[in-house]
Amino acid sequence: MAIPQYRPQRDYTRQVQPEIQQPTNPAGSPSKKVRKREWTKGEKIILASMITVIAVIAILSLSVQSKIATTSATVDETNVKIATIQKENENLSNEVAEKSTYERFVKKAKELGLTPNADNIKAVSKE
Numbered sequence: 001m002a003i004p005q006y007r008p009q010r011d012y013t014r015q016v017q018p019e020i021q022q023p024t025n026p027a028g029s030p031s032k033k034v035r036k037r038e039w040t041k042g043e044k045i046i047l048a049s050m051i052t053v054i055a056v057i058a059i060l061s062l063s064v065q066s067k068i069a070t071t072s073a074t075v076d077e078t079n080v081k082i083a084t085i086q087k088e089n090e091n092l093s094n095e096v097a098e099k100s101t102y103e104r105f106v107k108k109a110k111e112l113g114l115t116p117n118a119d120n121i122k123a124v125s126k127e
Helices: 041-099 102-111
Strands: none
Touching: none
16 A cells, blocks of 8 residues: 655745834824934034135125126216217317318408418428
């Protein structure tokens, strides 16, 4: 007769370990110790100096921008004055050219009762 072979039975059931209950806060989430970061004296000094440097740079930048705007306005005003004076000089040059013509001198001389005298004319050279 044959001997029956021994086969162990497999246990497919899972053993569940009991859950450990963690203390909860009133909101229902597990409480964790939150550690607040402490700033050292050196970190506070570095932070304060960085803020100070940034503030000084910002103030200097605003100051420079203000000076640039003021200078630009002054340059514009000066350019307007220059254009006005150039136009005035051009008008005066035209007036001088009109009043220094030979015909005008002859006309004024006749108005004043002067007559040309050919014997009294002398030529002058530029040399």
